[in-house]
Amino acid sequence: MASYTGRKDDYLTRLRRIEGQVRGLHRMVEEDKYCIDILTQVAAATKALQAFSVQLLEEHLATCVVDAARAGDGQAQEKVREASVAIARLVRS
Numbered sequence: 515m516a517s518y519t520g521r522k523d524d525y526l527t528r529l530r531r532i533e534g535q536v537r538g539l540h541r542m543v544e545e546d547k548y549c550i551d552i553l554t555q556v557a558a559a560t561k562a563l564q565a566f567s568v569q570l571l572e573e574h575l576a577t578c579v580v581d582a583a584r585a586g587d588g589q590a591q592e593k594v595r596e597a598s599v600a601i602a603r604l605v606r607s
Contacts, residue, residue, distance in 0.1 A: 517577035518570060528566050535559040567604055571597065 518525055536559055542552050575597060582589035 518573050521573070525566070525570070528562070532559060532562045532566065535562060564604070564607075571600060571604070574600075 516522075535555065539552060539555050539559065542555065574593075579590065579593040579597060582593040
């Protein structure tokens, strides 16, 4: 079971909201809206995705990494490495 399963509905709601923002961007381009207005909305959608990513990462650290550390079977290092790689991707994006 995924660490976020208990909050799956919350995550799906956030993703639907972000999806709506992206559809709005598409509509703005179709309607030839002002470039700066579109860029403002791109920034808002980007921030929403970043916030979603951070929340999911926090969930991963609080559950998957902590559970692996408690198990003590060497999985903790792998979970921390995975989280580090994910953090590096987020920082670069």
